[in-house]
Amino acid sequence: MEAFTxxxxxxxxxxxxxxxxxxxxxxxxxxxxxxxGQAYLAFLxxxxxxxxxxxxxxxxxxxxxxxxxxxxxxxxxxxGVGRVETDIPLTALDGTPIFKTQRLALPxxxxxxxxxxxxxxxxxxxxxxxxxxxxIGLDVEQLPPVVTALQAATEGAAAVHDEKPDNCxxxxxxxxxxxxxxxxxxxxxxxxxxxxxxxxxxxPMEPKCCTAEINQETGRMTIYAPFQGGRRVQGAVADLLFxxxxxxxxQISDNTGGGFGTRSKIYPEIIAICYAAKKLRRxxxxxxxRSETMVSDLHGRDQVNSAALAFDExxxxxxxxxxxxxxxxxxxxxxxxxxxxxxxxxxLGGCYDIPVLYYSCRNMMTNTVSTDTYRGxxxxxxxxxxxxxxxxxxxxxxxxxxxxxxxxxxxxxxYTTQMGMKVDCGDFAACMDMALKDxxxxxxxxxxxxxxxxxxxxGIGLASFVEGAGGRPEEIMRVRFEEDGSVNIYCGTYSHxxxxxxxxxxxxxxxxxVPFESINLIQGDxxxxxxxxxxxxxxxxxxxxxxxxxRASDIIIEKGKKIAAHLLxxxxxxxxxxxxxxxxxxxxxxxxxxxxxxxxxxxxxDGLEPGLDETYHYTRDGGRDDQSYPNGCHICExxxxxxxxxxxxxxxxxxxxxGTVLNPLIVHxxxxxxxxxxxxxxxxEHLVYDEETGQLLTGSFMDYGMPRAKHLSDIKxxxxxxxxxxxxxxxxxxxxxxxxxxxxxxxxxxxxxxxPLGVKHLDMPLTPNNIWHAIHNTESEGASA
Amino acid sequence: xxxxxxxRIAAPKQVVWEALNDVEALKASIPGCEEVEKxxxxxxxxxxxxxxxxxxxxxxxxxxxxxxxxxxxYTLSGQxxxxxxxxxxxxxxxxLAEDGEETVISYTxxxxxxGKLAQIGQRLIDSTAKKLAGQFFSNFSDYLDERGAxxxxxx
Numbered sequence: 001m002e003a004f005t006x007x008x009x010x011x012x013x014x015x016x017x018x019x020x021x022x023x024x025x026x027x028x029x030x031x032x033x034x035x036x037g038q039a040y041l042a043f044l045x046x047x048x049x050x051x052x053x054x055x056x057x058x059x060x061x062x063x064x065x066x067x068x069x070x071x072x073x074x075x076x077x078x079x080g081v082g083r084v085e086t087d088i089p090l091t092a093l094d095g096t097p098i099f100k101t102q103r104l105a106l107p108x109x110x111x112x113x114x115x116x117x118x119x120x121x122x123x124x125x126x127x128x129x130x131x132x133x134x135x136i137g138l139d140v141e142q143l144p145p146v147v148t149a150l151q152a153a154t155e156g157a158a159a160v161h162d163e164k165p166d167n168c169x170x171x172x173x174x175x176x177x178x179x180x181x182x183x184x185x186x187x188x189x190x191x192x193x194x195x196x197x198x199x200x201x202x203x204p205m206e207p208k209c210c211t212a213e214i215n216q217e218t219g220r221m222t223i224y225a226p227f228q229g230g231r232r233v234q235g236a237v238a239d240l241l242f243x244x245x246x247x248x249x250x251q252i253s254d255n256t257g258g259g260f261g262t263r264s265k266i267y268p269e270i271i272a273i274c275y276a277a278k279k280l281r282r283x284x285x286x287x288x289x290r291s292e293t294m295v296s297d298l299h300g301r302d303q304v305n306s307a308a309l310a311f312d313e314x315x316x317x318x319x320x321x322x323x324x325x326x327x328x329x330x331x332x333x334x335x336x337x338x339x340x341x342x343x344x345x346x347x348l349g350g351c352y353d354i355p356v357l358y359y360s361c362r363n364m365m366t367n368t369v370s371t372d373t374y375r376g377x378x379x380x381x382x383x384x385x386x387x388x389x390x391x392x393x394x395x396x397x398x399x400x401x402x403x404x405x406x407x408x409x410x411x412x413x414x415y416t417t418q419m420g421m422k423v424d425c426g427d428f429a430a431c432m433d434m435a436l437k438d439x440x441x442x443x444x445x446x447x448x449x450x451x452x453x454x455x456x457x458x459g460i461g462l463a464s465f466v467e468g469a470g471g472r473p474e475e476i477m478r479v480r481f482e483e484d485g486s487v488n489i490y491c492g493t494y495s496h497x498x499x500x501x502x503x504x505x506x507x508x509x510x511x512x513x514v515p516f517e518s519i520n521l522i523q524g525d526x527x528x529x530x531x532x533x534x535x536x537x538x539x540x541x542x543x544x545x546x547x548x549x550x551r552a553s554d555i556i557i558e559k560g561k562k563i564a565a566h567l568l569x570x571x572x573x574x575x576x577x578x579x580x581x582x583x584x585x586x587x588x589x590x591x592x593x594x595x596x597x598x599x600x601x602x603x604x605x606d607g608l609e610p611g612l613d614e615t616y617h618y619t620r621d622g623g624r625d626d627q628s629y630p631n632g633c634h635i636c637e638x639x640x641x642x643x644x645x646x647x648x649x650x651x652x653x654x655x656x657x658x659g660t661v662l663n664p665l666i667v668h669x670x671x672x673x674x675x676x677x678x679x680x681x682x683x684x685e686h687l688v689y690d691e692e693t694g695q696l697l698t699g700s701f702m703d704y705g706m707p708r709a710k711h712l713s714d715i716k717x718x719x720x721x722x723x724x725x726x727x728x729x730x731x732x733x734x735x736x737x738x739x740x741x742x743x744x745x746x747x748x749x750x751x752x753x754x755x756p757l758g759v760k761h762l763d764m765p766l767t768p769n770n771i772w773h774a775i776h777n778t779e780s781e782g783a784s785a
Numbered sequence: 786x787x788x789x790x791x792x793r794i795a796a797p798k799q800v801v802w803e804a805l806n807d808v809e810a811l812k813a814s815i816p817g818c819e820e821v822e823k824x825x826x827x828x829x830x831x832x833x834x835x836x837x838x839x840x841x842x843x844x845x846x847x848x849x850x851x852x853x854x855x856x857x858x859y860t861l862s863g864q865x866x867x868x869x870x871x872x873x874x875x876x877x878x879x880x881l882a883e884d885g886e887e888t889v890i891s892y893t894x895x896x897x898x899x900g901k902l903a904q905i906g907q908r909l910i911d912s913t914a915k916k917l918a919g920q921f922f923s924n925f926s927d928y929l930d931e932r933g934a935x936x937x938x939x940x
Contacts, residue, residue, distance in 0.1 A: 133869065291905060693903065695900075698904075702905070
């Protein structure tokens with residue numbers, strides 16, 4: 001037994017069992033599923049950012065060759081299909097609830113962003129559907145668009161929703177500003193910063209797509225689409241189209257080609273496709289292209305922040321003031337308005353002891369695609385602000401930024417933040433020391449001199465960060481031994497890059513002492529997922545799903561002891577379980593032998609149900625005490641070409657405390673991926689809408705800057721694991737850390753490089769053009785001074 | 786998108802002005818033009834096939850003339866829809882000035898595009914617009930030449 005737990009147990013660098021299949025093209029993605037007699041669907045999307053719908057003339061399209069049906073929002077309303085959105089229980093300080101938008105899958109009154117779907121065409125072939133879609137007459141009375149959060153907040157700006165003329169869905173505050181003002185009045189120094197967190201688009205490799213298959217005999221619908229979990233979409237489609245009967249709807253994501261948060265949402269497109277399939281009683285397939293995916297997938301980030309830290313004379317923080325305008329887009333989606341409050345709000349002050357907080361968050365509606373969860377979901381934004389502020393404060397105090405951080409790190413745990421979150425453990429200084437050592441910070445001056453000799457500007461930058469992870473408070477796992485001794489784990493957490501098949505197998509192999517190879521993960525299907533099982537988001541699968549596996553295994557061990565006792569003719573109380581063996585004084589039996597006996601009624605003790613098949617429903621109280629707090633310190637070293645503004649990333653050192661490391665190979669991969677996405681946001685990515693017309697200007701890979709291999713460097717990832725006290729595995733989550741650490745570390749490094757030129761402020765993305773302008777504005781100011 | 790330009794045409798101002806208001810001359814000159822219809826003295830409709838970068842589409846549009854100051858200039862405003870490609874709309878102020886036997890056409894245009902055109906073609910619009918303007922005037926000169934309208938041999 002020991003042989004394989006040593007090799008495949010928790011903490012071992014086990015290679016992903018998923019990869020062989022995926023690397024040889026064996027993955028099955030949504031477009032790989034095709035059905036006899038399937039029809040094809042195309043969306044007509046609004047080319048206008050804002051306008052009142054006068055008429056949608058579908059007659060010519062309906063008469064076009066091959067067309068089976070053309071549907072608009074009016075058709076869906078006639079059939080009683082209701083609102084797509086879920087409601088959010090957030091209120092303003094005075095109790096005013098958040099504004100509820102009334103989104104239908106296809107709008108009937110107005111179009112609110114360029115690319116909003118307004119009609120669907122279903123035809124025998126994909127080309128016929130597209131051709132017919134061009135024949136739809138969309139008559140829109142155009143209105144001026146509002147594009148940015150600040151534009152939307154301007155007096156007299158056009159109203160995205162007539163019922164909410166000020167465009168503010170929710171002005172949330174944690175408190176009145178009084179307490180902050182009081183400490184600010186006696187502060188030795190107040191350091192302020194204005195920051196824009198650039199809008200980005202999550203780019204899963206698999207574009208947005210969906211096939212709604214209809215069983216001709218039963219009318220049951222199976223939705224094939226890339227999701228991070230199936231229950232919620234199953235529930236939404238059942239509620240909107242099948243009178244709440246969940247048995248009528250099944251959802252399958254055999255493989256999901258990237259999630260990043262954007263694949264955890266219920267899109268209006270999905271509802272419209274399912275509606276058309278049900279209405280026509282035909283299997284309907286839709287494959288969005290890249291531009292259609294970019295114009296309709298929920299975007300990420302997009303905040304404007306005005307922040308201040310008040311310090312005493314020793315550089316100790318007295319209070320933090322943050323005013324944020326979030327661009328939540330045209331519709332109040334499930335998490336859009338929560339990101340900056342429930343997401344980033346969890347860890348607003350980063351790793352620092354903040355005694356007093358004033359936080360004002362205005363969620364502004366605009367004529368753009370809604371923003372929602374994107375890897376990190378509010379925590380990268382929050383960490384970015386405070387890390388930029390600490391760096392600026394250190395300069396204003398004239399002390400080393402590492403020292404200023406040390407003076408303010410939270411050191412007494414558990415620590416309750418001003419937002420009421422209980423941070424259970426961490427050692428922020430230890431992570432920083434580890435990163436400083438890996439980055440060889442002490443010898444930076446020599447490397448800088450070397451760059452200078454080559455006419456380049458070298459910079460080094462650091463960011464400490466903390467995030468709150470854990471997601472929703474329940475997950476359900478089923479562990480089932482088969483008669484042949486193999487074990488199946490049934491789950492609702494969908495793996496889309498996290499390596500669940502590997503990590504869950506490690507956890508189970510370690511716990512039950514069964515061979516790693518004998519464990520299978522059954523996932524990606526609401527028919528096999530345990531009832532109520534949720535999904536994969538917010539760095540939760542290992543800490544929720546993993547713990548549920550442990551606890552289901554405990555039930556199996558207890559039942560196994562009874563069977564083993566019967567087999568060994570011992571008392572159940574005398575049987576112990578260790579390293580895969582049930583032991584009594586008289587002898588021992590293996591887990592597999594017990595599993596086989598469990599299916600043989602002749603070998604079972606009286607009164608015991610056959611089989612070894614247990615499901616555990618793991619719940620946390622869902623309050624503020626049961627999150628985990630992954631944290632770390634990331635250090636970036638860059639070289640800037642002062643002539644062109646081009647930045648080269650030279651070195652990256654990450655020291656992460658993601659709690660217990662279940663599989664270092666996989667966690668390294670998660671750190672690398674997160675850092676790449678963080679560098680992407682900081683260096684190249686920027687989703688831009690034209691402020692005059694509301695048109696999306698970066699709707700293809702020609703215009704939207706995805707990071708490439710040349711933008712990255714070798715990434716050192718080290719771990720300082722301090723097990724979470726909130727779950728028995730001790731895991732904290734690792735998927736989102738890179739996105740939190742990379743942007744501030746990178747920007748701080750570039751600011752450090754440009755310091756000799758007098759550049760004091762930068763906003764992401766740090767494209768060569770933006771850097772060149774920052775350099776030259778400073779030079780011209782310097783020349784006139 | 787904003788564009789300004791100047792084009793010298795080897796024909797008298799009155800001839801140029803008339804051609805700028807003539808359906809046949811416009812049809813021959815507008816690149817990709819399939820149809821022009823004069824609905825009134827100030828209203829035209831047209832069908833034009835265009836390619837902007839990877840986006841190819843047939844645009845159906847209406848053009849209205851205003852601030853007419855014959856034969857010195859006018860303002861054109863119009864919009865066209867190109868199905869899935871999106872839409873474009875814009876305005877151009879056109880003035881004609883005599884220079885001996887020749888005419889100098891000056892124009893200032895402001896246009897916006899929407900839909901797929903904006904999403905994919907935006908970076909290419911300025912260069913495409915310049916190219917289309919160049920083609921228009923080249924075709925326009927050729928048209929006048931063929932008709933013998935240019936220079937001294939006019940009717």
